[in-house]
Amino acid sequence: MILTPEIVTIEIINAIFVVFATITFVISLRIVLLWENDSYSPLQYKLQLQSYLAATIIKFILYIKILLFIFFVYTLDNIATLLPGAMCGAGVVNATVYGTPLLFLKIINLYLFAYWIVLHNQDMHTKHQKYIRLKFILFIVVYFLFMSEIVLETLMFYNIDILKVVDCCGSIFKTTDGSYLSSILSISDAIMLKLFYALYGLMIVVFFFKNRYIFSILNLLFVIVALISLITFFGTYIYELPTHHCPFCLLQRDYNYIGYLLYILLFLGTFNGLVLGFIDFDINTQVKKYKFALFFNGIYIVIVSYYVMSYFLKNGVWL
Amino acid sequence: MIKLLNVSKRYDDIIALKDVTLQFNEGELIVLHGVSGSGKSSILSLIAAISKPTNGEVVVDGDTISMLPDHFASVYRRDNIGFIFQRYNLIPSLNVSENIIIPLIPLNLTQDEMMQKLEYVMKTFNIEHKRDVMVKKLSGGEQQRVAIARANVNNPKIILADEPTANLDKKLSLEFIEVIKELKSQNRTIVIATHDPLFFDLECVDRFVKLENGIVVS
Numbered sequence: 001m002i003l004t005p006e007i008v009t010i011e012i013i014n015a016i017f018v019v020f021a022t023i024t025f026v027i028s029l030r031i032v033l034l035w036e037n038d039s040y041s042p043l044q045y046k047l048q049l050q051s052y053l054a055a056t057i058i059k060f061i062l063y064i065k066i067l068l069f070i071f072f073v074y075t076l077d078n079i080a081t082l083l084p085g086a087m088c089g090a091g092v093v094n095a096t097v098y099g100t101p102l103l104f105l106k107i108i109n110l111y112l113f114a115y116w117i118v119l120h121n122q123d124m125h126t127k128h129q130k131y132i133r134l135k136f137i138l139f140i141v142v143y144f145l146f147m148s149e150i151v152l153e154t155l156m157f158y159n160i161d162i163l164k165v166v167d168c169c170g171s172i173f174k175t176t177d178g179s180y181l182s183s184i185l186s187i188s189d190a191i192m193l194k195l196f197y198a199l200y201g202l203m204i205v206v207f208f209f210k211n212r213y214i215f216s217i218l219n220l221l222f223v224i225v226a227l228i229s230l231i232t233f234f235g236t237y238i239y240e241l242p243t244h245h246c247p248f249c250l251l252q253r254d255y256n257y258i259g260y261l262l263y264i265l266l267f268l269g270t271f272n273g274l275v276l277g278f279i280d281f282d283i284n285t286q287v288k289k290y291k292f293a294l295f296f297n298g299i300y301i302v303i304v305s306y307y308v309m310s311y312f313l314k315n316g317v318w319l
Numbered sequence: 320m321i322k323l324l325n326v327s328k329r330y331d332d333i334i335a336l337k338d339v340t341l342q343f344n345e346g347e348l349i350v351l352h353g354v355s356g357s358g359k360s361s362i363l364s365l366i367a368a369i370s371k372p373t374n375g376e377v378v379v380d381g382d383t384i385s386m387l388p389d390h391f392a393s394v395y396r397r398d399n400i401g402f403i404f405q406r407y408n409l410i411p412s413l414n415v416s417e418n419i420i421i422p423l424i425p426l427n428l429t430q431d432e433m434m435q436k437l438e439y440v441m442k443t444f445n446i447e448h449k450r451d452v453m454v455k456k457l458s459g460g461e462q463q464r465v466a467i468a469r470a471n472v473n474n475p476k477i478i479l480a481d482e483p484t485a486n487l488d489k490k491l492s493l494e495f496i497e498v499i500k501e502l503k504s505q506n507r508t509i510v511i512a513t514h515d516p517l518f519f520d521l522e523c524v525d526r527f528v529k530l531e532n533g534i535v536v537s
Contacts, residue, residue: 040376127391
């Protein structure tokens with residue numbers, strides 16, 4: 001068990017959120033089961049009032065949870081110093097069996113939480129709240145994922161043994177041990193780079209044709225390719241070390257905390273692109289979402305490419 | 320056209336309206352009367368979408384406004400309703416013109432358009448000479464005129480007035496009635512909740528609706 005002020009903060013916030021999320025979960029169930037759009041009964045008016053309350057609480061929780069993800073990543077990086085062998089958050093994630101599933105679940109939840117918030121905002125701006133049932137059904141799903149995340153998070157912190165030596169990121173993200181991760185990391189840089197830039201190029205093309213479904217799929221592919229290429233290729237230029245493939249060390253002071261900026265840009269860009277495929281926005285909002293996606297993804301590309309070009313210009317060679 | 324269909328309204332244990340069905344036609348002047356607590360103000364706040372019924376439906380021009388989400392209820396109020404409150408509900412720290420112009424702020428009008436509308440209502444309701452005076456320094460009748468001007472500045476289709484003459488003497492009440500006649504001549508739908516007997520002899524009133532304990536009795 002490990003308890004630092006950051007972990008205590010996360011756990012207290014989690015406990016508060018569990019209480020409120022459970023209350024809203026019950027209200028959501030009632031709304032999903034009993035909501036009747038054309039009814040003017042006392043129950044319907046009561047449900048409408050409760051839906052405002054529940055949606056406000058959910059929105060607040062999900063906003064905070066999105067921001068807490070940054071704090072969670074910071075906490076991982078911070079407690080790495082307490083674990084023998086760990087050099088960054090990667091060692092902490094790998095210290096228990098719960099770390100990796102938790103991280104993946106958090107990333108999925110990040111997108112789902114943001115999707116719920118956008119869906120809710122959209123619902124509040126349609127006259128007859130056409131998304132009301134959908135958003136509360138989605139929250140019921142989100143609630144289970146949210147609770148799973150909290151359970152995994154608590155289990156992870158509870159099971160960290162500060163006396164046990166853990167692997168450092170150099171060992172976790174090596175490309176030669178035959179593991180599933182290493183096989184992903186062994187994909188040719190040339191292929192990943194072609195994919196990476198081609199996907200962005202396609203996004204620009206699709207922007208002119210305005211096909212929101214294709215744009216959404218491209219963004220889904222882009223986030224995967226961007227993360228893999230960051231680990232396999234671009235990260236090595238940020239570290240200026242061809243064997244260093246860690247996605248966590250980017251978050252450290254030695255690298256000017258560039259990881260925070262890169263991950264936030266990638267999230268903002270790909271989320272705005274992805275959400276287009278799931279919500280039928282009015283045309284103005286759609287255009288805004290396209291532009292936001294292209295803008296944030298574009299900045300991400302410029303920054304990671306800058307590291308490569310800057311290394312080449314300084315040293316005259318590629319890594 | 321305003322329709323209240325089987326509308327009930329409860330405030331915890333208090334029943335303000337019981338299964339009320341009413342219809343007000345466009346351009347009508349209706350006086351709701353009855354003792355305090357009979358449900359007059361509840362009807363006004365339901366028509367203004369300030370509150371929601373506990374049961375039943377409020378329909379304005381074919382749109383069920385009682386089911387509108389808050390955002391759309393605000394837009395509906397902004398575009399359709401002019402509300403004159405018993406205590407005027409003016410902002411004491413603002414002057415006359417600032418108070419009147421408030422409903423225009425969310426409309427994103429140009430400065431010229433706002434000033435044009437402001438000048439028109441101040442002139443119509445004879446308050447332009449007090450434009451820069453803080454409202455807290457005005458007399459009751461003047462405050463009433465500011466409240467009327469504010470309720471009319473966005474040219475609403477429906478004017479609701481809750482006990483508008485309760486704080487006025489007879490002379491000022493008669494002045495208010497003249498203003499109401501003027502508004503009626505502009506084909507506005509006007510609903511006044513009052514127990515002031517001055518209204519009961521008015522020829523311009525199309526209908527009187529008497530309420531008792533939340534029920535329409537005549």
